Amino acid sequence: GAVVSQHPSRVICKSGTSVKIECRSLDFQATTMFWYRQFPKQSLMLMATSNEGSKATYEQGVEKDKFLINHASLTLSTLTVTSAHPEDSSFYICSARSDRVYNEQFFGPGTRLTVL
Amino acid sequence: AQSVTQPDIHITVSEGASLELRCNYSYGATPYLFWYVQSPGQGLQLLLKYFSGDTLVQGIKGFEAEFKRSQSSFNLRKPSVHWSDAAEYFCAVGAPNSGYALNFGKGTSLLVTP
Numbered sequence: 001g002a003v004v005s006q007h008p009s010r011v012i013c014k015s016g017t018s019v020k021i022e023c024r025s026l027d028f029q030a031t032t033m034f035w036y037r038q039f040p041k042q043s044l045m046l047m048a049t050s051n052e053g054s055k056a057t058y059e060q061g062v063e064k065d066k067f068l069i070n071h072a073s074l075t076l077s078t079l080t081v082t083s084a085h086p087e088d089s090s091f092y093i094c095s096a097r098s099d100r101v102y103n104e105q106f107f108g109p110g111t112r113l114t115v116l
Numbered sequence: 117a118q119s120v121t122q123p124d125i126h127i128t129v130s131e132g133a134s135l136e137l138r139c140n141y142s143y144g145a146t147p148y149l150f151w152y153v154q155s156p157g158q159g160l161q162l163l164l165k166y167f168s169g170d171t172l173v174q175g176i177k178g179f180e181a182e183f184k185r186s187q188s189s190f191n192l193r194k195p196s197v198h199w200s201d202a203a204e205y206f207c208a209v210g211a212p213n214s215g216y217a218l219n220f221g222k223g224t225s226l227l228v229t230p
Contacts, residue, residue, distance in 0.1 A: 034217050043206065043220045044160075057215075093159060095218075103148050103167060103216055109159035 003027055004096050006108035013084055014116055021079045021111045023094030029074040030096035034105060035067075038091040050077050074099075084115040118143050120209050122221035129197050130229050137192040137224050139207030149190040150208040150218065151181055160206070166190060177201070202228045 003026040013019050023033060032051050036044040048064075050056040050071035058064045066088075068080040077096075081088055091112050095105035119142045129135050141147060148167050152160040164175025171183040181192045190207060204225050208218040 032215060036218075036220075043222045044218075046217050046219070049215055049217055097216055103210065103212075104165065105210075105216065105218060107152075107160045107162075112157070 002098065002101070002106040004030075004094065004106045004108040006092075006094055006111050008111060009109060010112045010114075012114045012116065015085055016083055018080055018082045019084055019113060021081075021092055021094075021113075023077045023079070023096065023108050025075045025096040025098075025106070028096075028098045028100070028106075030077075031074065031099045032097040033071055033077040034095045034097070035069060035077075035079050036093045036095065038093060038110075040091075044093060047079075081113065084113070086115045089113055089115045118209070118211070118214075118219060120207055120219050120221040122205075122207055122224050124224045125222070126225045126227065128227040128229060131199050132196050135192075135194045135197045135201070135226070137205050137207075137226070139190045139192065139221060141188050141190065141207075141209045143188075143209060143211060144213075145211070146185065147209045147211040148216070149181075149183060150210070151175065151179070151190075151192045152206045152208060153177075154204045154206065154223075156203075163192070163205075197226075197228055199228045199230070202226055 005024045007022045035047045038044045048056045048058045056069035071077040093110040095107045121140045150165045151163040166183045207221040210216045210218045
């Protein structure tokens, strides 16, 4: 149980285009989902927290107009990187918190974004 | 400010030797503590977690960790390392006042030599 999927696993896009990454909780309802970003050989940094049906809360320094987060259902959150640039190339990882196991997160496998 | 520190960026151990990875945290109250492992290009795998109770926690793959409140530490240990343990290890901390979002340490890269 407690499986989280991400799609796509890898994406390459041209500079200026937008990319959407999906995060799904497959066997539980996720009232809260988190988006993290990991640069090569670095740690994970929290980008934003999203609660189902409400606006995401962004961490300081994260541009909310550039990283659009939608948590429209209890099993799906999406991160859209708008007008992507090479500096947005990174590993994006989502996690989901169950409404039953409130103090633990379950992580997706990550999405590798490369912007050319 | 809340913080998580992993003092060792790289650690090299011989296969079969014991391992200890250090993690120190600075939080207002006892947080929830986690250790994750990440292989290159892969996602995170939870090794173990501490919420409350027994301060010695057993995890998967033969790992254990001990919570020491007086030292604000949650060090990860393994008595005998296998070559397959080579990976990046992250200590993470969460707390109710942050909605349980995790604050990660910078990670420790483990190299296992024959």
